[in-house]
Amino acid sequence: MRLLTLCLLLLMQGGVTAADAFRLSPFCPPALRLDEAGQCVLRGQYQAYGSLYDKGVGGLRTGLPPVRDGFTPQQIDLGRFLFFDPLLSGNGSLACSSCHDPALGFGDGQARSVGVQGIPVQRSAPSLWNVGFMQRLLWDGSKHSLEEQLQGPLYAPDEMGGDPQSLLAALQDNESYRGLFATAFDNQPLVLAQVYTALTAFESSLISLNSRYDLYAHGVHSALNAREKEGLNVFRSFVARCAECHTPPLFTNQQIAVLGVPETDGRPLDPGAAATSGDASQRGGFRVPSLRNIALTAPYMHAGNFESLRETAAFYTGGRGHAVPEGEDLNLHWHIWDPELTDNELDRLVDFLMTLTDQSFLPEIPVAVPSGLPVGRAPGVAPAGTHALHIESTTNNF
Ligand code: HEC
Ligand code: HEC
Structure with a gap:
């Protein structure tokens, strides 16, 4: 965080290039631990418990369903920048975070979300806490992976209104993103599948089991x-x-x-x-x-x-x-x-x-995103830089 601020200051003074201003964290988010293969995996108390079927539906010490983990710290952190960047929408006005704002439990506080056309969509924006555990996604349960789901809002005309070719071109044209994708994906050529992987990695890191x-x-x-x-x-x-x-x-x-x-x-x-x-x-x-x-x-x-x-x-x-x-x-x-x-x-x-509230592993909201567009926030939420939401947590009870 301090490093980023320093970089931004230098950037303003013309001291460094845009590509240097954004760096990916080499650390797993606090909910996850780095394994020998260099991937962030979930380790916690619930994994010591047996399955639901041994304990009955109301049982307190029952295990969790499988979670999407095993991403690298850099992929997760790249996903964080993408999640907050309105570059991902067709007209640069909406980020994922415009409807899934960390300050509102990763919802948007509205009965029905409003997309790029300014018209309410059919349903309300669900929270994304613990979404990596969901075997079925969306209110109607019709999607079965995060990668599949997120292409819905990205390309739906009434949600983010983008299209795959323009999104890829916008990312490839951005010097900072070129560098960040190269870091997160071993210098492979930038492709859309990496965008989906990084967003999935970030979403899967939103763990709330410490209430x-x-x-x-x-x-x-x-x-x-x-x-x-x-x-x-x-x-x-x-x-x-x-x-x-x-x-x-x-x-x-x-x-x-x-x-x-x-x-x-x-x-x-x-x-x-x-x-x-x-x-x-x-x-x-x-x-x-x-x-x-x-x-x-x-x-x-x-x-x-x-x-x-x-x-x-x-x-x-x-x-x-x-x-x-x-x-x-x-x-x-x-x-x-x-x-x-x-x-x-x-x-x-x-x-x-x-008593089910726990935001101890709230991710840091970027103060700036590589596109230079304003960081996406839900209607009525104060812009980035003014928040005091990052809660330090030293204990991990789950
Ligand atoms: C038969 C299964 C079932 C039972 C029993 C049930 N719920 Fe629900 N609950 C649901 C479903 C499905 C929804 C979403 C319904 C919708 O949006 O139309 C829901 C939604 C909710 C929500 C809103 C969630 C959100 O994100 O908006 C709350 C709060 C809730 N239930 C609490 C309760 C409480 C308290 C009870 C017991 C009194 C209960 N539920 C019993 C299935 C159930
Ligand atoms: C215009 C507001 C809006 C934007 C922008 C948006 N979403 Fe959503 N999101 C919603 C709404 C509304 C739903 C529920 C839709 C439904 O179930 O029909 C949803 C559902 C989801 C779900 C399913 C959660 C669950 O519990 O099943 C995930 C995951 C998700 N969004 C991730 C994303 C990601 C990642 C992005 C950015 C690529 C994004 N969303 C952009 C409004 C939005």
Whole structure:
């Protein structure tokens, strides 16, 4: 960080060339450890635990699903510059970080994101924390790798509006990027697959498993207070059934479930997974979202239906299918019923959900990106250079 600032100062004085101003970190992000092969891999407490199937869905000491790791520190750090650089959009106005802003839990705080055309897209921007664990991506679960997924926003006219040829040319024309890609990819010629690898490497490094809930799961009983423990018990109870779908430790079983969440603004029902899987029984079905860092990513649900966690929790006790639009006959999941939760139980659920916040491994937001364009931030978030978000963490509890 200090080195970068110094380089920028020198650059302003004409002391160094643009290519020297950006350097890639030789260190793995703090969530990951360098292995003998020079790759960053996840090592943590959860890997000592058995699979979910030994422990039941609400079990605290259950293992994690496989994660995308094994990238080099340089690939991850190159992905960080790319992620924040609006050069990746057709008109230079949007970066990945414009809709997935670290200051907003890697969402954008909006009910539906707005793309380069200034028009809202169909759904809300999900958090990217722990996205490297997801076997199915997008709200409808239709994508199966990060590399495949990210080409969606890059080239969709209503999202970033780029095209592959122009993106490649823009990167090849940029002296800094030429140098950074050469460093990260052993001096191979710059190709788009490297862009996808680097972005995937960065996304996979966004690990959040150090919350107070995790401390509790690993055996520090005082990490949660009495109200939060009460909330966890409601969450895991056979009455509320939250943990049947939002299964620890990621708080998702990654399956498609039909809840009957309607659209907003009078729009027709979003067919969800049925549109991409062709399975009519999945009409209105979405992949169960993780609840990690959920306190940071309001509004909630695929269409940004609810402003608060309290309203979201209350949806589940509104009666099975209470919000399904007239004329729709949805195949509601059998765990969606009417648990008749009391006001106290809803409040305790919210207390518990707040314990899932952990941003200790927040990546550093670059103060500048190689294109020289303003670093991409979500609407209403202060520009780079003014943030005080980087939280130092010396402990690794997961
Ligand atoms: C215009 C806003 C916008 C931009 C720019 C954008 N995204 Fe997204 N992103 C979204 C929205 C909205 C969704 C959910 C779309 C859906 O499910 O239909 C999403 C979904 C995702 C997901 C799936 C997460 C999950 O839990 O399944 C990933 C990963 C992702 N984006 C990464 C990226 C990357 C990498 C970039 C840059 C190349 C990017 N996004 C650019 C708005 C955006
Ligand atoms: C049948 C599986 C299932 C059960 C049971 C369930 N959920 Fe969900 N949950 C989902 C799905 C699927 C979504 C996304 C729905 C949508 O966007 O239309 C969701 C969304 C959410 C969200 C918003 C996530 C976001 O990123 O916007 C919260 C918060 C939440 N659930 C909490 C709970 C709580 C609390 C309970 C127990 C009272 C619970 N869920 C029970 C499947 C389930």
